[in-house]
Ligand code: FES
């Protein structure tokens with residue numbers, strides 16, 4: 001296709017090859033990272049911190065704009081990720097489904113987010129490595145999210161893998177894989193963004 | 195006699211709040227419903243090989259479902275006959291023996307006590323056979339679905355399934371290949387009584403309201419055509435959808451009449467990741483068969499609920515596990531179909547992620563709020579009177595199956611009669 005796909009409404013990019021690439025990225029994200037100069041690592045950190053703040057402030061449309069047009073937001077239900085071609089995930093969102101997720105909350109009728117979750121997330125242990133080109137960075141970090149909703153304070157912990165891609169307007173998230181330590185266990189209401 | 199007046203609590207068109215809030219009633223349910231009747235335990239494909247096992251619950255009782263060394267499927271109480279420790283603490287695995295981690299008693303996976311350490315410390319009359327693991331009185335499967343009961347006098351599983359059996363057949367026979375549970379599950383826990391889930395499973399009244407946000411997501415696409423379930427928004431009573439009370443507590447909601455052409459299911463499905471990419475490939479490869487295959491990525495549109503804990507919804511096997519009077523675990527087992535093209539099974543995974551993420555959480559929030567509302571002692575009744583005594587709304591056929599418009603509360607008010615029958619029954623001899 002010569003014209004640019006509007007991934008808000010179609011999903012031509014989630015192909016068999018796309019799944020292969022995701023699985024290859026997971027392998028890289030799990031491997032030991034080699035040294036990255038501090039300035040370059042800071043570029044990665046900036047986007048992680050920005051993402052955390054936008055999510056905690058519920059600026060979900062701005063949050064979406066941090067993601068590339070061909071992104072994946074993935075929350076596996078299998079520790080380590082498993083094979084998403086053969087297994088269900090808690091979320092395996094392409095750009096369209098991610099926008100659906102935000103749209104649903106914004107309708108004002110998503111009763112699981114009425115009232116909205118309040119969150120505050122800590123991101124630590126950030127490591128970054130070069131990706132397959134200058135335009136790509138791999139990042140992993142640990143997180144702890146405190147969430148409050150309807151009289152209850154809960155916490156969620158795990159690690160996140162990111163693939164960042166440099167585009168004309170700067171770095172974008174093309175992959176976010178959220179690995180909850182209790183991914184395979186029962187959760188109560190995971191309708192806020194991790 | 196019990197301290198409850200069941201005829202007061204369970205009436206023809208309403209039930210008392212205490213059946214959702216009273217922990218003594220819950221304790222009784224855990225014996226008489228989750229025990230004395232058939233309860234769904236597992237799917238055979240979860241333990242495909244000899245010596246496979248998975249752990250689960252029969253009500254609150256921890257149970258191990260094994261395929262023993264001879265290939266027989268058994269349900270063993272996960273309780274060491276020595277001093278009570280659970281002998282198996284894993285979700286699933288493969289083993290011929292379970293060794294109790296506490297004092298090392300060793301049990302074969304058919305339940306036999308195979309050995310105790312330093313046996314000379316026991317008196318000579320010590321008989322290992324008296325200390326085998328206790329097992330459920332009956333374990334039977336129907337086309338892959340394993341059920342168990344502790345009631346020796348329970349009717350056969352097929353009798354218990356009754357009119358639900360044919361519908362389960364239809365769900366299974368949608369495919370030439372076997373339906374298998376091979377994926378992990380999407381698990382949820384909710385602050386509400388388990389019966390809210392069962393009430394909801396054949397409730398065509400809530401859809402346009404509780405799922406308003408999900409139905410609204412369809413508007414983002416400005417589509418002319420109905421998307422999955424949006425048809426509930428336009429006076430569903432005048433649609434060909436219907437609900438049924440099948441007997442023995444089983445209920446059914448049929449959305450299939452909204453899909454009459456090959457290709458409709460695919461057409462109306464909310465889009466899943468990779469939809470366009472995979473559709474292109476599948477159409478090229480399978481040509482005239484493509485629509486048939488693509489339809490199989492979408493749900494069967496049969497909401498079949500087998501009392502008390504097995505819910506067929508979409509392509510998923512949903513299982514209710516009560517934890518406490520006000521807490522329930524809900525597990526969605528995604529299904530794969532052997533012999534379907536891999537691409538179709540991949541799309542099925544993506545479509546089976548849709549409703550648990552965008553639909554169920556709003557119901558679950560409403561269940562928890564029902565639980566909170568029902569805590570008020572002064573407001574006693576839960577009403578199931580929609581369609582009750584309204585002329586010409588219900589039909590009863592020669593099998594006794596009651597059919598009603600899709601928003602009627604026929605399923606709830608009838609399954610509660612079965613619930614009452616079970617709770618008031620003398621407990622028969624239980625194994
Ligand atoms: S409790 Fe199992 S061996 Fe003692």
Ligand SMILES: [Fe+2]
Nearest residue numbers: 394401404557
């Ligand atoms: Fe629902």
